[in-house]
Amino acid sequence: MTQGLLDLSGAAPRPPPAGQLLKWIGNKQRFAAGILAAFPKTYGTYHEPFIGSGAVLATLAPRQAVAGDVLKPLVQLWQAVQQRPDEVHDWYAQRWHQVMEGDKVAAYKAIRASFNADPNPADLLFLSRSCYGGVIRFARDGSMNTPCGAHRPIRPEDFAKRLADWSPRLAGTRFVHADFQELMDAAQPGDLVYCDPPYADSETTLYGAQKFSLQRLFDTIERCRDRGVHVALSIDGTKRSGDRVCDVPIPSGIFAQEAVVDVGRSMLRRFQMQGQTLESERVSDRLFLTW
Numbered sequence: 001m002t003q004g005l006l007d008l009s010g011a012a013p014r015p016p017p018a019g020q021l022l023k024w025i026g027n028k029q030r031f032a033a034g035i036l037a038a039f040p041k042t043y044g045t046y047h048e049p050f051i052g053s054g055a056v057l058a059t060l061a062p063r064q065a066v067a068g069d070v071l072k073p074l075v076q077l078w079q080a081v082q083q084r085p086d087e088v089h090d091w092y093a094q095r096w097h098q099v100m101e102g103d104k105v106a107a108y109k110a111i112r113a114s115f116n117a118d119p120n121p122a123d124l125l126f127l128s129r130s131c132y133g134g135v136i137r138f139a140r141d142g143s144m145n146t147p148c149g150a151h152r153p154i155r156p157e158d159f160a161k162r163l164a165d166w167s168p169r170l171a172g173t174r175f176v177h178a179d180f181q182e183l184m185d186a187a188q189p190g191d192l193v194y195c196d197p198p199y200a201d202s203e204t205t206l207y208g209a210q211k212f213s214l215q216r217l218f219d220t221i222e223r224c225r226d227r228g229v230h231v232a233l234s235i236d237g238t239k240r241s242g243d244r245v246c247d248v249p250i251p252s253g254i255f256a257q258e259a260v261v262d263v264g265r266s267m268l269r270r271f272q273m274q275g276q277t278l279e280s281e282r283v284s285d286r287l288f289l290t291w
């Protein structure tokens with residue numbers, strides 16, 4: 001997969017997308033530029049195994065990448081955005097008119113029922129733009145159960161502008177429906193992997209993430225590092241579960257550095273892996289690096 005190292009530092013810098021294509025809880029839109037600042041200057045293929053709403057990928061706009069997610073209709077949606085943007089626009093516009101020109105909540109519920117009967121990218125797109133808080137939440141039986149949001153979903157004309165901005169940014173990426181381990185185990189020496197996993201304790205019902213295991217992710221990261229694949233892992237230190245700030249235990253010996261990412265920038269620090277972290281600081285986002 002790796003064909004020599006690409007020097008991305010010489011590539012023309014791309015501004016981040018002006019707006020999100022999907023509304024998605026936990027998206028990295030605001031931090032994407034800061035996360036990219038911590039990436040190495042050169043690497044082979046870029047891999048993003050937890051693609052979600054694609055904020056980091058779209059900002060990077062890589063020439064050669066593989067992106068994946070366990071949520072199949074989401075992967076189908078990204079494939080369509082990349083290859084058939086006009087069709088994606090029609091999916092959105094049709095549902096927008098259905099919702100805005102009738103009983104909004106009833107129309108939303110009908111789209112949600114259609115998605116639950118047959119999970120598909122067209123309904124998922126509209127649900128993400130119109131559901132409460134952009135929270136794609138699943139019940140134990142696997143059905144999407146987020147209520148309708150109070151906001152007005154963006155107009156099809158505005159959605160079209162976002163599509164035109166996003167679609168070319170995905171040109172170099174292959175989207176696959178896969179568990180993270182499959183993607184990461186295929187990464188070659190010199191490649192770069194960016195992981196933004198679900199947060200183990202507070203997000204088990206989000207995005208259908210029930211099968212996620214943080215320990216399996218750490219084991220996979222360690223295997224990557226051992227064969228010369230660079231891995232960056234986002235952990236949001238400020239995420240709250242009830243009153244408790246999530247304290248994700250980071251095993252010692254895997255990561256070499258921690259980057260503290262603020263909106264649009266990142267500060268790199270050598271990470272002394274003796275149990276101490278940067279907990280005392282109020283950080284916006286934390287990025288652990290294997291190099």
Ligand SMILES: C[S@@+](CC[C@H](N)C(=O)[O-])C[C@H]1O[C@@H](n2cnc3c(N)ncnc32)[C@H](O)[C@@H]1O
Nearest residue numbers: 027028050052053055069070179180196207209
């Ligand atoms: C925190 S979100 C990623 C957000 C993304 N960075 C963004 O900017 O929108 C985590 C994603 O991981 C996916 N996911 C959960 N378990 C997974 C697994 N075992 N393998 C691959 N993806 C998984 C979820 O479907 C979700 O889209």
